[in-house]
Amino acid sequence: MAAACTSRTRQMMGLLRILRNFSQNERLLSTSVLRHNVASDGPPKFTPPSKPVIIDKTQKEASLRRFLSPEFIPPRQRTNPVKFSIERKDMIQRRKVLNIPEFYAGSILAVTMTDPHVNGNMNRFVGICIQRSGKGLGATFILRNVVDGQGVEICYELYSPRMRKIEVLKLEKRLDDNLMYLRDALPEYSTFNFDMQPVHYEITGDVPVNLLKVKMRPKPWSKRWERPKFNIKGIRFDLCLTPEMMEHAQKWAEPWRPYDMLKEYDTSSLEDHIFKEVQENLRK
Amino acid sequence: MTALTCRFIKLADGLLRGAPVTVCRAGAALQSRAPVIQCIRTHRTNTWWDEHLTEDNPWPRHEWVEGSRRVGLVAVKLGMMPVWTKSGERHVVTMLQVQDCHVVKHLSKEEYEGHTAALIVGGKNVSPFHRPEGYLEVFRNAGVPPKQKLTTFCVSDNAIIKPGTPLYAAHFRPGQYVDVTAKTIGKGFQGVMKRWGFKGQPASHGQTKTHRRPGSLGPGGDPAKVFKGKKMPGRMGNIYDTTHGLKVWRVNTKYNILYVNGSVPGHRNCLVKVRDSILPTRLENNKNPPFPTFFADGDEEIPEDLYDQDMFQFGEPMAE
Numbered sequence: 001m002a003a004a005c006t007s008r009t010r011q012m013m014g015l016l017r018i019l020r021n022f023s024q025n026e027r028l029l030s031t032s033v034l035r036h037n038v039a040s041d042g043p044p045k046f047t048p049p050s051k052p053v054i055i056d057k058t059q060k061e062a063s064l065r066r067f068l069s070p071e072f073i074p075p076r077q078r079t080n081p082v083k084f085s086i087e088r089k090d091m092i093q094r095r096k097v098l099n100i101p102e103f104y105a106g107s108i109l110a111v112t113m114t115d116p117h118v119n120g121n122m123n124r125f126v127g128i129c130i131q132r133s134g135k136g137l138g139a140t141f142i143l144r145n146v147v148d149g150q151g152v153e154i155c156y157e158l159y160s161p162r163m164r165k166i167e168v169l170k171l172e173k174r175l176d177d178n179l180m181y182l183r184d185a186l187p188e189y190s191t192f193n194f195d196m197q198p199v200h201y202e203i204t205g206d207v208p209v210n211l212l213k214v215k216m217r218p219k220p221w222s223k224r225w226e227r228p229k230f231n232i233k234g235i236r237f238d239l240c241l242t243p244e245m246m247e248h249a250q251k252w253a254e255p256w257r258p259y260d261m262l263k264e265y266d267t268s269s270l271e272d273h274i275f276k277e278v279q280e281n282l283r284k
Numbered sequence: 285m286t287a288l289t290c291r292f293i294k295l296a297d298g299l300l301r302g303a304p305v306t307v308c309r310a311g312a313a314l315q316s317r318a319p320v321i322q323c324i325r326t327h328r329t330n331t332w333w334d335e336h337l338t339e340d341n342p343w344p345r346h347e348w349v350e351g352s353r354r355v356g357l358v359a360v361k362l363g364m365m366p367v368w369t370k371s372g373e374r375h376v377v378t379m380l381q382v383q384d385c386h387v388v389k390h391l392s393k394e395e396y397e398g399h400t401a402a403l404i405v406g407g408k409n410v411s412p413f414h415r416p417e418g419y420l421e422v423f424r425n426a427g428v429p430p431k432q433k434l435t436t437f438c439v440s441d442n443a444i445i446k447p448g449t450p451l452y453a454a455h456f457r458p459g460q461y462v463d464v465t466a467k468t469i470g471k472g473f474q475g476v477m478k479r480w481g482f483k484g485q486p487a488s489h490g491q492t493k494t495h496r497r498p499g500s501l502g503p504g505g506d507p508a509k510v511f512k513g514k515k516m517p518g519r520m521g522n523i524y525d526t527t528h529g530l531k532v533w534r535v536n537t538k539y540n541i542l543y544v545n546g547s548v549p550g551h552r553n554c555l556v557k558v559r560d561s562i563l564p565t566r567l568e569n570n571k572n573p574p575f576p577t578f579f580a581d582g583d584e585e586i587p588e589d590l591y592d593q594d595m596f597q598f599g600e601p602m603a604e
Contacts, residue, residue, distance in 0.1 A: 086379075086541065096599070161372055
């Protein structure tokens with residue numbers, strides 16, 4: 001009910017914006033129409049504009065959430081930065097054609113791909129994003145869903161030419177960056193309806209964090225998620241493990257890790273620079 | 285006493301394809317008190333700047349004929365990235381950047397002691413310091429800054445190029461096949477399983493201290509020896525190796541980058557030798573290349589990016 005209301009209001013807002021735009025460009029439209037139909041007789045034929053340009057002037061740029069897709073940040077390697085800048089050019093070119101929205105691990109996406117083996121050529125899959133990996137053009141993300149009781153994970157490449165549409169049905173973050181433990185969690189946490197309607201999300205402010213803690217199936221799991229190297233906060237360990245088992249898992253803790261200076265990789269200045277470059281090129 | 289001053293004017297940026305490097309030499313003679321014979325020593329060699337503008341040009345440009353071999357390039361391995369075809373198949377490519385590649389010397393058939401003439405090509409620019417004088421002299425004669433890597437290319441007589449000519453990535457075109465030679469990554473002293481791919485022995489079932497050993501070294505009493513060339517542990521890698529038949533998917537003429545299919549020996553930022561493929565099944569694809577090389581000062585206007593027919597270009601609008 002609330003979702004329907006918000007989607008309705010969003011549609012109305014959208015319509016209002018389009019109408020406002022039309023009224024603003026009325027003068028432009030009318031002169032162009034007159035110029036075209038000077039030779040023809042009768043009333044000027046209405047030629048609709050090619051695409052409605054929705055310029056959202058209510059939000060200022062500074063208040064928009066600053067998001068740089070993680071695949072733009074180059075890994076810490078001894079590679080010539082020329083290679084990364086050229087790859088970034090290709091990525092920006094692809095982004096101008098295909099809209100790749102902002103999403104995180106834990107958001108629910110619907111992806112449409114071309115598939116030669118399907119009758120209608122398009123293949124749509126809805127799922128929760130459990131992992132975003134890869135840098136540069138080979139960036140991938142894995143969507144998970146449970147279809148007819150069978151868990152299905154599909155790894156999609158963001159920049160593949162077969163990618164047709166990526167929609168974010170629900171934008172949210174979870175307590176972890178990597179949700180691979182959903183494979184060992186109860187199936188209810190990975191099931192999402194294919195006909196799910198997109199939930200409205202704000203483009204300003206912080207991304208909502210879902211503080212859900214997931215209940216697990218009995219052990220053995222595919223990985224020992226209780227070990228500190230995975231650093232998982234989104235599992236209800238108190239329901240599946242005893243305090244002794246938790247203590248035993250702490251044997252594999254590496255308390256020196258946060259102090260290891262050689263493993264530090266400060267990307268803040270790089271991120272700023274790349275963000276500005278990407279925004280500038282996308283606007284061109 | 286005579287003093288000789290030599291001045292080098294280097295190219296500002298190796299990435300941009302600009303005019304060939306010019307070297308100014310001023311042979312100055314110092315006025316000395318004593319009446320000594322003053323001589324102005326200049327490096328006048330066979331190759332001088334305006335030779336090719338004269339009537340009897342010793343470096344004529346011929347057309348490509350079947351059976352002729354042309355020069356290759358020296359490039360720097362940048363890294364790898366994925367590439368998609370129009371049908372959606374994914375391939376991986378290695379990016380090779382041609383940084384300051386110049387022809388440094390020409391060896392005629394007699395000099396090279398072979399059946400073909402040879403051209404020595406140099407790669408990336410390096411500093412002239414901490415390098416032996418003999419090494420720098422070759423570059424001084426060609427009028428080119430000192431290079432990190434020098435390679436020899438066997439070339440047919442109709443494809444000789446004047447020393448000092450810069451070579452660019454547009455020398456190769458998409459759809460062509462190339463062979464890439466480079467020094468493989470050194471792995472140090474390695475055992476027989478990694479070095480030669482031996483199977484080793486089982487991990488359990490009674491094996492005493494024998495899991496990764498070579499086992500038997502050969503037949504028994506009849507030869508009563510181990511044959512020469514027996515595969516044994518030793519230093520692995522850091523040797524020149526060639527990968528044949530790699531397709532060129534894309535050529536970026538602004539940054540001089542070749543996108544070559546698959547992987548190439550060597551680590552990132554190593555210098556590789558690229559030349560036209562010698563595989564007989566790929567001769568069809570290597571017909572009518574820019575011969576003897578691609579000249580930047582010519583009339584040919586090429587776009588910034590040259591793509592292969594099958595390759596998916598990222599700026600393409602999506603077909604509905």
